[in-house]
Amino acid sequence: MRKPGSWFETELEQRGVSRREFVEFCGVMATALALPKVFGARIAEAVLKAEKPVIVWLEFQDCAGNTESFLRATKPTVADIVLDVLSVDYHETIMAAAGHQAEDVLAKTVKEKKGAYLAVVEGSIPTGANGAYCTIGGRSALQIAREVCGGAAATIAVGTCATFGGLPAASPNPTGALGVADAVPGLKNLVNLSACPMNPENLTALVVHYLTFKDLPALDGYRRPLFAYGKSIHDNCERRAHFDAGQYVEAWGDDGHRTGYCLYKMGCKGPVTFQNCPVVRWNDGTSWPIGCGHPCIGCAEPDFWDKMTPFYRHLPTIPGFRLGTPVDKVGLWASAGVAAAFATHGLISLVQRARTGSVKDEHIPPPPPEDEPEKPGSPEKGASS
Amino acid sequence: MSTSVPFVVSESGRHYPIGPAPPEHSDLVRVYVWEWPVRLAHWGVVLSIAVLAVTGIYIGYPSITVTGPAGDHFLTGTVKVVHSYAAILFTLSVLSRLIWMFQGNHFARWDKFIPIKRRRRRGLVQALRFYLFQLRKPPGFIGHNPLAGATYTLVFGLYLVQILTGFTLYGAGANVDSHMRVFRHLIPLLGGLQTARLIHHGVMWLLIGFAIHHVYSAVLMSQIEGNATIESIFSGYKFVQKDDVIYSGYRYFDPKDIHDQHP
Numbered sequence: 001m002r003k004p005g006s007w008f009e010t011e012l013e014q015r016g017v018s019r020r021e022f023v024e025f026c027g028v029m030a031t032a033l034a035l036p037k038v039f040g041a042r043i044a045e046a047v048l049k050a051e052k053p054v055i056v057w058l059e060f061q062d063c064a065g066n067t068e069s070f071l072r073a074t075k076p077t078v079a080d081i082v083l084d085v086l087s088v089d090y091h092e093t094i095m096a097a098a099g100h101q102a103e104d105v106l107a108k109t110v111k112e113k114k115g116a117y118l119a120v121v122e123g124s125i126p127t128g129a130n131g132a133y134c135t136i137g138g139r140s141a142l143q144i145a146r147e148v149c150g151g152a153a154a155t156i157a158v159g160t161c162a163t164f165g166g167l168p169a170a171s172p173n174p175t176g177a178l179g180v181a182d183a184v185p186g187l188k189n190l191v192n193l194s195a196c197p198m199n200p201e202n203l204t205a206l207v208v209h210y211l212t213f214k215d216l217p218a219l220d221g222y223r224r225p226l227f228a229y230g231k232s233i234h235d236n237c238e239r240r241a242h243f244d245a246g247q248y249v250e251a252w253g254d255d256g257h258r259t260g261y262c263l264y265k266m267g268c269k270g271p272v273t274f275q276n277c278p279v280v281r282w283n284d285g286t287s288w289p290i291g292c293g294h295p296c297i298g299c300a301e302p303d304f305w306d307k308m309t310p311f312y313r314h315l316p317t318i319p320g321f322r323l324g325t326p327v328d329k330v331g332l333w334a335s336a337g338v339a340a341a342f343a344t345h346g347l348i349s350l351v352q353r354a355r356t357g358s359v360k361d362e363h364i365p366p367p368p369p370e371d372e373p374e375k376p377g378s379p380e381k382g383a384s385s
Numbered sequence: 386m387s388t389s390v391p392f393v394v395s396e397s398g399r400h401y402p403i404g405p406a407p408p409e410h411s412d413l414v415r416v417y418v419w420e421w422p423v424r425l426a427h428w429g430v431v432l433s434i435a436v437l438a439v440t441g442i443y444i445g446y447p448s449i450t451v452t453g454p455a456g457d458h459f460l461t462g463t464v465k466v467v468h469s470y471a472a473i474l475f476t477l478s479v480l481s482r483l484i485w486m487f488q489g490n491h492f493a494r495w496d497k498f499i500p501i502k503r504r505r506r507r508g509l510v511q512a513l514r515f516y517l518f519q520l521r522k523p524p525g526f527i528g529h530n531p532l533a534g535a536t537y538t539l540v541f542g543l544y545l546v547q548i549l550t551g552f553t554l555y556g557a558g559a560n561v562d563s564h565m566r567v568f569r570h571l572i573p574l575l576g577g578l579q580t581a582r583l584i585h586h587g588v589m590w591l592l593i594g595f596a597i598h599h600v601y602s603a604v605l606m607s608q609i610e611g612n613a614t615i616e617s618i619f620s621g622y623k624f625v626q627k628d629d630v631i632y633s634g635y636r637y638f639d640p641k642d643i644h645d646q647h648p
């Protein structure tokens with residue numbers, strides 16, 4: 001199966017990655033993509049044969065957190081090679097070129113590799129003030145995104161800012177920030193990898209899928225790959241057994257917290273958040289938020305900064321009420337108010353009847369003259385007796 | 386039944402029996418108001434809402450907890466399962482009642498819920514005046530009075546909101562081969578799952594508030610009208626004053642009438 005000359009093989013050799021490690025990686029990728037085990041071999045073949053894909057990485061309103069996530073590695077792995085040895089022609093944080101030189105590279109890639117390169121977008125795109133809040137080389141983020149993503153074979157929006165607007169789009173959204181899907185509507189091959197930051201394992205798996213099948217994976221309603229976003233955090237959670245049993249952390253640092261009970265009552269958003277964190281974990285599978293005792297904050301979902309807050313409460317605040325006011329407390333008091341109102345009504349009614357006598361057997365006055373004659377035989381009055 | 390059984394004739398020409406003729410000395414007529422599907426749907430809704438509210442509050446705030454190995458217990462899991470089955474009963478009850486609005490007798494029909502006729506709109510105001518102590522008696526409608534009917538329209542709206550938010554929350558996490566996953570399409574429409582949860586909780590309290598009002602009003606009407614309102618949801622029959630059958634919807638008292646009658 002050895003075919004010298006493949007860019008990938010050369011990279012593997014240069015980095016001292018063994019064949020065994022490579023095959024293992026392909027098996028892991030098949031698992032991450034929810035494919036049968038036999039696909040490991042197919043992935044290995046495809047990745048070895050693949051042409052070095054060209055990637056341009058655009059950064060707009062972001063914190064470079066996804067770049068951090070993308071570059072983060074504790075040891076050189078095959079995944080690193082797939083990711084950072086892809087021909088990343090343009091990446092503001094890591095490229096050597098600067099200024100006009102860098103912008104020329106981008107323009108050249110967009111022109112010469114039209115329809116063949118992958119565009120990765122990190123950060124939200126501001127649309128307020130004609131896009132003046134984020135400009136690179138004199139052009140607005142929106143202009144760049146339209147041009148670069150419009151000519152790409154596929155666009156991958158990484159992180160919640162690029163997918164849903166994220167923190168910059170949080171209320172009151174002063175810059176009119178949008179995710180790629182909303183800022184550049186009509187992009188056909190757009191894949192969203194939400195979460196803050198996106199998990200590099202999912203980006204790797206997505207690229208491997210693209211190399212293997214020359215196509216994008218099945219997506220959900222938010223254009224996120226189902227292999228990574230098909231199940232809720234809650235359903236894959238290692239603490240799920242404690243939820244089903246009825247064992248919860250009641251306060252930070254209590255016995256349940258130290259035992260590893262379910263964080264549901266501490267405001268965990270696992271049941272309404274869809275990502276494979278519990279399975280893939282972070283930092284080479286070291287741990288993940290719930291694994292180290294913190295509830296999920298729902299960072300992979302749209303508008304998480306507005307809708308998943310308060311992070312340590314089960315439910316959001318009712319609009320118009322003080323932050324953190326629980327809807328059920330309001331509901332309980334409102335119900336008590338309703339009960340009190342009707343009790344009062346009942347008392348007044350009783351007193352009135354005690355004073356004026358029962359109305360049950362009262363004489364019934366004749367009906368008022370009809371100003372709206374009903375059809376003959378109309379059931380409400382036409383009863384024969 | 387003999388041919389002497391009184392009946393009402395619907396606009397479509399169907400004959401609805403209203404029970405045997407009352408004795409000569411009585412002013413009361415026995416009227417078959419609530420057919421069995423109406424009563425069944427009613428009690429299905431009562432039972433399911435009670436179970437749904439109790440289990441739902443537990444799911445929101447799992448106050449009862451267990452100790453020992455997690456594998457020995459399935460408390461929250463069981464509560465969730467019961468909640469889901471009660472939701473099925475609730476949905477079927479509501480749907481069957483909605484269908485019966487187009488199949489059932491005169492008193493069950495949809496136009497008793499939406500006051501399109503002028504007479505029912507006027508009755509709505511009269512019923513409201515009764516509740517505000519301006520009238521001694523409510524308008525003499527045999528089935529739902531127009532105010533009650535209009536209230537039930539809002540309540541059915543709340544039922545549908547509750548069903549849709551519940552199905553969305555269930556469908557969001559449902560297995561990939563589950564038909565319930567179609568309700569995922571409602572997630573953006575509802576403003577996200579957290580908002581769906583908030584609505585689901587809020588509407589529950591509105592329905593609890595309605596239940597308080599409903600029981601109170603049933604007792605009050607039963608006392609004021611003396612026509613076995615409470616019993617009718619078990620038996621289906623109401624005992625209605627003859628005039629209410631003949632001039633249904635026209636009975637009411639003005640305060641000045643009371644003055645004339647009780648000198």
